[in-house]
Amino acid sequence: MNDEQRWASAVTAAGAAYERLPAGTGAELDAVIKQIMGHKQELVELALAAGSASICRGCGGECCLSGKYHVSVLDLLSYRIAAADPVAPNFGAAPACPYSGMSGCLMPPRFRPMTCVVFNCELIEGRMGPNERAALYERENLLREAIAQANRIAGSRLDRALLLSCDA
Template sequence: MDDQQTWQRALRAIDDWHRGLSEECRTQLGELIGRIMLLKEESLRLGLAAGSAEICRTCGGSCCRYGKYHVTILDLLAFRLNSIDPIANFDNFPFCPYGGDEGCLMPPRFRPLTCVIFNCDPIEERMGDDACRSAATLEGELREQIARAERLTGRRLGRPVLLDYGAAETAGQIVESEIPLDKGCINGNH
């Protein structure tokens, strides 16, 4: 199975899994995803204020190499809950399949955590101490919200989609990212 097939399989499986959650759980998860998306935008604004657009354009996106593993189950859920089909072109390897000539094709709030929190040295040098502390605080808040979503659902939503679903396919299993279900809200436990 190639990356594009794994991607499509993951989209279908995530949709099916989400439909299996109780209504209350879907509502709570949607609220958490909304908060995560706002925190991502806030985090990206710090880099933009320091000139990241210019720096990244000059660099050509070296940090975007091998980006195919950055999109997580939670990221795909955010797209799906907002009725948006994420774009992925896996023919660009080793470059990020979610980017193009103009840079990242994902709206800032939908970008993976790795892409949102990473600031290279030239960006951090321009950010200054206060902005760097704010970025660290935002990263902590993002990670906590993701952990809350995982506790709520009983699923490791921060796992990379291609690794999670690709590994499951290789092993002949459905998905390996489950947390014990008694801690989640699948099938109406919440």
């Protein structure tokens, strides 16, 4: 099975698993996923305020290489909850991230994998003052707590790599 087939199979399997959740569990999970999406947006905004757009453009996104396994089941479910189509990965772009294009990440910040929103290189963090770094770390902790809560609600590791988690 190639990567495109594995992706399609994993997307189908994740959707089917979500549909099997009891109604109350699904609603509770949806609420937490919305919180997760908000935390991700806030983390990206803090990095942007420190100049990440120009820094990342200047280095060409070196930290974004080999991102094939970064997208989790939880990330995919966020698209479902937002009634949005997930990004179509380009697995032929390796070693570049299959979820990126010429202008950078193809995913809006709230849909990006946790790895992608919590990592900031030294150049970005170096532009942050102590208060900004503290706010960044606080948001990261809130994100991690919400992800752990989603895992507890679902009774499974939704934060594992999508391509490794589904019966693909």
